[in-house]
Amino acid sequence: MLEFIHINLIDRSPIVLWVSFFAIGLLLERLLPRAVKNKNSDSSYINFKHSLIYLVIIFGINFQFIAFINRVINSYHLGSLFKLETYASGSEIGFIFVTILGALLLDLFLYWWHRAEHKIPFLWDIHAIHHSDENLNAFSSTREIWIENFIRLGLSIFLMKLLLGVSSDSVVVASSLFAGINFINHCNIKFNAGFLYRVIATPQFERIHHSIDDRHQNKNFSGVFSIWDSVFGTLYFPEKDEYPPTGVKELQVETIAGFYLYPIRQWRRRLISMSNATL
Numbered sequence: 001m002l003e004f005i006h007i008n009l010i011d012r013s014p015i016v017l018w019v020s021f022f023a024i025g026l027l028l029e030r031l032l033p034r035a036v037k038n039k040n041s042d043s044s045y046i047n048f049k050h051s052l053i054y055l056v057i058i059f060g061i062n063f064q065f066i067a068f069i070n071r072v073i074n075s076y077h078l079g080s081l082f083k084l085e086t087y088a089s090g091s092e093i094g095f096i097f098v099t100i101l102g103a104l105l106l107d108l109f110l111y112w113w114h115r116a117e118h119k120i121p122f123l124w125d126i127h128a129i130h131h132s133d134e135n136l137n138a139f140s141s142t143r144e145i146w147i148e149n150f151i152r153l154g155l156s157i158f159l160m161k162l163l164l165g166v167s168s169d170s171v172v173v174a175s176s177l178f179a180g181i182n183f184i185n186h187c188n189i190k191f192n193a194g195f196l197y198r199v200i201a202t203p204q205f206e207r208i209h210h211s212i213d214d215r216h217q218n219k220n221f222s223g224v225f226s227i228w229d230s231v232f233g234t235l236y237f238p239e240k241d242e243y244p245p246t247g248v249k250e251l252q253v254e255t256i257a258g259f260y261l262y263p264i265r266q267w268r269r270r271l272i273s274m275s276n277a278t279l
């Protein structure tokens with residue numbers, strides 16, 4: 001089974017997988033009622049244009065980036081605290097157990113990384129671009145500055161290797177699947193999943209995370225398994241018809257150049273005020 005996943009998701013690259021998830025997302029937006037009426041159809045178009053640039057950069061650099069991380073891990077002979085993948089060999093049950101546990105632990109790391117992005121000002125300056133979207137749709141997930149993807153992926157590979165002995169190939173496969181699920185979770189669709197919110201993230205769950213409403217701030221950080229929000233006290237269980245407007249107050253960025261200039265301007269502003277404070 002590992003060989004099947006390797007051939008289909010790594011050697012043939014996650015492009016096919018991601019395009020499939022985009023297609024499913026667009027189809028769901030057609031078939032299911034919209035959660036909210038789009039205020040501005042232009043922003044969906046900008047998300048789409050930005051997604052194309054984002055995907056070209058990601059797939060243009062990804063393999064070299066992963067190879068570079070592997071070289072660092074190998075050249076420093078970095079060991080692992082646990083060797084999770086050894087339990088996967090020899091039996092289907094072992095493989096399934098390790099896959100589920102590995103996916104849960106990767107999602108746990110991503111939960112805390114996401115919380116850090118909201119807590120640490122320099123990280124928020126990058127993540128804010130993703131949150132500034134007032135028209136969530138199938139292309140909103142890739143409305144993020146590409147460097148955010150590489151930091152997240154690089155840290156995921158290092159941590160999963162050093163703590164659990166999980167290979168970079170496995171992390172790339174899981175991250176690609178998680179990203180695909182996230183494309184769908186950002187769709188503008190009306191779908192209430194009832195008690196399932198306690199287990200998995202859904203489009204309504206993600207909309208709460210993106211909400212502009214004060215009572216939804218710093219809630220629903222999980223990417224795939226919402227259990228982490230339950231465990232760490234950040235779960236917001238939405239009402240049946242609760243589909244709030246999204247965005248960031250006083251931040252409207254609707255050009256691709258603006259996406260990239262915003263964090264640079266913010267970092268400059270923060271560095272200047274920090275140096276003024278120390279004088």
Ligand SMILES: [Zn+2]
Pocket residue numbers: 114118127131209
């Ligand atoms: Zn966020």
Ligand SMILES: [Zn+2]
Pocket residue numbers: 130141186206210
């Ligand atoms: Zn999001």
